[in-house]
Amino acid sequence: MPNGKPNFTGLWQALGAADWDIRDHSAHAGPFFQLGAIGAEPAGQGIVEGGEIPYTPAAAEQQKQNYQNRMKLDPEVKCYMPGIPRANYMPFPFQVVQSQRDIAFAYEYASSNRVVNMGKFQPESVDTWMGTSNGRWEGDRLVVDVSGLNGNSWYDRAGNFQTDSTHVVERFAMPDADHINYEATIEDKTIYTRPWKIRTVFYRRKEPNAQLNEFKCVEYAEELIYGDLKKK
Amino acid sequence: MRHRLIMLLAVTVLMTLVAFGQAAAAGSEAKAAPTIAKAWTQPKTPWGDPDLQGTWTSDDCIGAPMNRQASFGDREYYTEQELAQTEQRIERQQQNDLVETIAPDARVTTGPPGHWGERARRPCRQTSLVVDPPNGRTPDLTADARRRPIPEGAGNNNPKADSWEDFSYYIRCISRGVTGSIFPVIYGNGQQIVQGPGYVTILQEMVHEARVIPLNGRPHASPNVRSYMGDARGHWEGNTLVVETTNFLANKTGIGLNGGGTPTSDALRLVERYTRTSPDEIHYEVTIDDPKTFVKPFRVAFPITQEPGYRNFEYACHEGNYAMFDSLSGARAQEKKAAAAKAAGRN
Numbered sequence: 329m330p331n332g333k334p335n336f337t338g339l340w341q342a343l344g345a346a347d348w349d350i351r352d353h354s355a356h357a358g359p360f361f362q363l364g365a366i367g368a369e370p371a372g373q374g375i376v377e378g379g380e381i382p383y384t385p386a387a388a389e390q391q392k393q394n395y396q397n398r399m400k401l402d403p404e405v406k407c408y409m410p411g412i413p414r415a416n417y418m419p420f421p422f423q424v425v426q427s428q429r430d431i432a433f434a435y436e437y438a439s440s441n442r443v444v445n446m447g448k449f450q451p452e453s454v455d456t457w458m459g460t461s462n463g464r465w466e467g468d469r470l471v472v473d474v475s476g477l478n479g480n481s482w483y484d485r486a487g488n489f490q491t492d493s494t495h496v497v498e499r500f501a502m503p504d505a506d507h508i509n510y511e512a513t514i515e516d517k518t519i520y521t522r523p524w525k526i527r528t529v530f531y532r533r534k535e536p537n538a539q540l541n542e543f544k545c546v547e548y549a550e551e552l553i554y555g556d557l558k559k560k
Numbered sequence: 561m562r563h564r565l566i567m568l569l570a571v572t573v574l575m576t577l578v579a580f581g582q583a584a585a586a587g588s589e590a591k592a593a594p595t596i597a598k599a600w601t602q603p604k605t606p607w608g609d610p611d612l613q614g615t616w617t618s619d620d621c622i623g624a625p626m627n628r629q630a631s632f633g634d635r636e637y638y639t640e641q642e643l644a645q646t647e648q649r650i651e652r653q654q655q656n657d658l659v660e661t662i663a664p665d666a667r668v669t670t671g672p673p674g675h676w677g678e679r680a681r682r683p684c685r686q687t688s689l690v691v692d693p694p695n696g697r698t699p700d701l702t703a704d705a706r707r708r709p710i711p712e713g714a715g716n717n718n719p720k721a722d723s724w725e726d727f728s729y730y731i732r733c734i735s736r737g738v739t740g741s742i743f744p745v746i747y748g749n750g751q752q753i754v755q756g757p758g759y760v761t762i763l764q765e766m767v768h769e770a771r772v773i774p775l776n777g778r779p780h781a782s783p784n785v786r787s788y789m790g791d792a793r794g795h796w797e798g799n800t801l802v803v804e805t806t807n808f809l810a811n812k813t814g815i816g817l818n819g820g821g822t823p824t825s826d827a828l829r830l831v832e833r834y835t836r837t838s839p840d841e842i843h844y845e846v847t848i849d850d851p852k853t854f855v856k857p858f859r860v861a862f863p864i865t866q867e868p869g870y871r872n873f874e875y876a877c878h879e880g881n882y883a884m885f886d887s888l889s890g891a892r893a894q895e896k897k898a899a900a901a902k903a904a905g906r907n
Contacts, residue, residue, distance in 0.1 A: 329606070329757075330606035330607060331606065335756070335757065337756040337757060337758065337759060407878060408876075408878070408879045409768075409874075409876060409879060423759075423761075423772045424756075425754055425755070425756040425759045425760075425761045425772065426756045427605070427613060427754050427755050427756055428605060428606050429613075430613075430754055431754070432752075432754035432756075432761045432763060432770065434761060434763075434770035434772050439735075439767075439768060439769060439770060440768065441763055441768060441770035443752060443754060443763060443872075453873075454873065456873075456874035456876065457874060457876050457879060458874055480879075537781070539772075539774070539778075539781060540772050541781075541785065541787070542787035542788060542789060544734050544735060544787075544788055546732060546733055546734045546878045547732070547734060550724045550725075550732070554723075554724050554884060554885070554888055557885070557888035557889050557892055558722065558723045558724075558888070559722035559723065559891070559892070559895070
């Protein structure tokens with residue numbers, strides 16, 4: 329960029345199986361045998377530093393409950409906004425447009441988006457799904473403080489969850505033109521015994537015709553959400 | 561609730577217009593809109609593009625009718641005298657808004673409070689949002705378009721709630737389409753523009769749309785890739801951002817407010833022009849060309865402005881769509897009640 333900062337503008341996407349489970353996990357059958365191999369869950373190396381999420385015992389129990397009821401409870405099933413950090417490593421690309429000041433993130437999944445305010449720090453005025461993002465530069469690293477999360481978001485399809493006390497600090501660095509090293513420190517004294525970190529990589533989509541597409545998934549979830557209220 | 565507020569607003573607008581119609585003719589016509597402010601130069605981004613960044617709103621033309629009232633004929637702008645009346649109405653409304661929120665004996669109703677709405681800050685000078693053809697009215701629908709069903713919540717007078725599919729894509733919180741996402745309505749009119757080298761993004765509060773517009777001249781996506789918000793491509797003509805959008809899905813949203821009205825076809829092509837005319841104003845216009853829906857292309861234009869303290873908030877529409885639950889469950893409850901009454905009548 330003309331101001332000497334790296335330019336994150338572009339179409340990015342994470343690889344791996346973090347959206348299934350941000351922890352190390354084996355492959356296993358999905359909940360619907362009708363989908364055959366398509367519905368099975370691939371194995372994946374976790375993105376949690378040290379492997380485990382430091383849940384309190386009650387929170388660990390909550391995660392297990394979430395997992396068992398995931399087809400009812402996972403916000404992704406209902407096409408709800410994914411929250412942060414989940415939006416970043418879902419199996420969809422996202423577009424970054426970086427100005428001389430603010431930075432826009434447009435996520436393909438559910439048309440969710442956020443603008444990182446790079447001006448004077450603005451505390452959240454209300455809790456939201458995507459939170460309030462305030463950014464700053466630490467040298468060539470973009471640091472984004474995410475607060476005001478409404479606590480309804482999960483980290484993955486495995487029931488790992490956050491609350492409205494969760495505070496996320498993201499760090500984006502570009503080791504070269506086509507990769508972003510991403511890490512996020514997550515803090516929430518109400519459910520974690522200590523702050524913990526996730527780390528992953530975003531890859532630049534290089535296909536000449538790659539572009540952000542539209543995935544307005546509401547209509548794929550309506551039968552599931554409202555089906556019992558349909559006229560018989 | 562959203563329906564009710566819209567109805568209320570429509571009635572108010574109608575009454576104001578009737579008053580205007582009577583007072584018309586006399587007085588000189590107000591000055592045309594898109595003139596560039598004197599002693600102001602369009603700022604540029606560090607990489608040399610005209611800088612349109614900021615959060616803009618179409619609030620000033622809230623309530624302006626899409627189609628011009630016939631009594632105005634080809635008159636595009638209100639007279640200064642008519643505008644003065646609107647100015648007074650805006651002042652009264654501002655006073656009323658204060659009363660509503662602070663009066664200890666404020667009436668409690670089932671409708672949403674007035675402060676949910678956004679308000680015009682100054683009179684909209686235009687007699688209609690449609691500016692071309694010269695009569696300010698949407699061209700006729702094609703025969704094919706007249707047969708196209710309009711979902712409930714998008715202008716249908718025979719509402720039913722058998723299924724979510726009876727509701728508009730707006731009420732379903734899916735999308736209002738490109739024009740529906742900028743045309744002025746009761747709230748959620750915010751348009752945040754963020755530019756980067758090679759791109760313009762327009763983030764629209766309602767229903768959390770983010771239009772990513774490449775400027776590098778790349779061709780449109782394959783016609784097999786279609787969407788509610790279409791495939792946008794932009795370029796600069798002087799200081800004007802021109803955005804051409806195609807690849808729309810057929811039979812989804814219309815060109816009415818909130819994407820209402822007769823749904824457009826897969827032939828829809830929009831050309832929008834964003835021209836910053838002063839630090840706080842962009843002249844917006846869009847040419848709507850859909851030969852399968854309208855007998856000829858037409859143009860809608862209005863100003864969007866930057867206002868102190870105005871910004872986008874997250875519009876988590878689907879996540880909080882209690883209206884859909886309530887409409888469907890209410891309809892089922894009514895059917896149950898009617899069936900019970902019928903059964904009781906038989907016994």
